[in-house]
Amino acid sequence: MRKFFISFLSLSLLLFGCSLNPSDQDSITQKEEGKKEKMETKQLVVQQVKKENAPPEIQKQVEQMMKQGGTHSLSSNNQIYVIIALGKRKSGGYRIQISKAEKKGDEATIYAEEIPPSPTDFVTQAITYPIEIFTIPKENIKKINIRIK
Template identity: 40%
Template sequence: MRNWKVTLLMFTMFALVAAGCGTPFHSDDARGGSGKSWEPLQFRQESQNSLPDEVKQRQVEVMQTAGDQFSHTEVNSGDRTYLILALGQRPTGGYSIRINEVVQKGNTIRIHAEEVPPAPDAFTTQAISSPRTVISLASPKGEVKFDYRIGRTKDSKEASPAKPASHAVSVDDPEPRKLDARPEPRLAALPDTVKQKVEELRSRLHGGEAVVHHGDQTYLIIALGQRRSGGYGVALESIQQKDRKIHVHARETAPAPGTFSLSALTNPVHVFSLARPDHPMEYAFHVQTKSSPPGGGEIRD
């Protein structure tokens, strides 16, 4: 009888010890493992002008090696980590990268991005482009790995590098392609660099032409030179790209007979703008005026 009681007591003590020393994990959250939720991180969209030199250099290297595939890298500078994302070559301009969110779980930082194609009715430069973007976030503590997830909008499926869209044109396409431009009637609203060039051409007796790049726009300036009265202007007939050369065709317009015009010497200048090409171009102006030589002038980008 006594042995039976001792055996029962020992069994009870063993059960209590086992219950107290067993593994108390009931879920992934309790372990702090894969079940932990993704936490959003604050990030900053960086402009190209504000990037540190080492980030700019690395960006160039990424774009050169990307080919037609999505590429990415990270650069630490100061107390921030810069994430460079490059889509690779695309058949036209107008493509961009949208960063939807940056989240972290454990030692993994995941970047959810999206390729955004140009709208079907949008004007795009008919040249191969290499879209990229740079964001930055506070440098994480400890070692982390970055996981990039990039998707495509519905409209971008037909515009992948393997199957160029029907409107895509290479910079080396032998057939000329028409480009769209808009007149800039408000000279006072133009960027300072454009206004300076306008005033320079306006001071010339025989006028001239110029190309000024500012941001994502290219400004085409045509100055007729000195005219005996007001009422003179420039009519833009067409802008065409062939290979790596853009041809600007325009003509001088004179005041109609019998119309009132300013009876003083004038220096007409007209400015047109178009989306900035993704590659350096040569510009040839073909302006029919009374004082300009036939064929117009050429300007290298």
């Protein structure tokens, strides 16, 4: 009986001694909320750049991406250049439009949309390779996500 009582007492002390008291829990919650506040979303300014006005390394990347399509980002001159290529299209009139660009922490997300020609538009009946170059400010961005719909 005595061994049972000592075991029970030891187990109780172990369980209740290791739990957080309410004031510790409050300080942990405040720290987590502080981290969330620091990670608030900031809208980024996006500027479209003509190929001929882009730095040489960007122009070279555009040439490589034109036919295959895809996305790429490069840092140059305190700017991040974002290249979005749609690849082969059967006619002219396709556009790429940025709907939103935002920064959260050290990560930026660019939301782009492929705009097809309207059925009533007069467009070139030739194969085209739509591609656009955009810049966003560098602002300590380490990762870029590009979402195209």
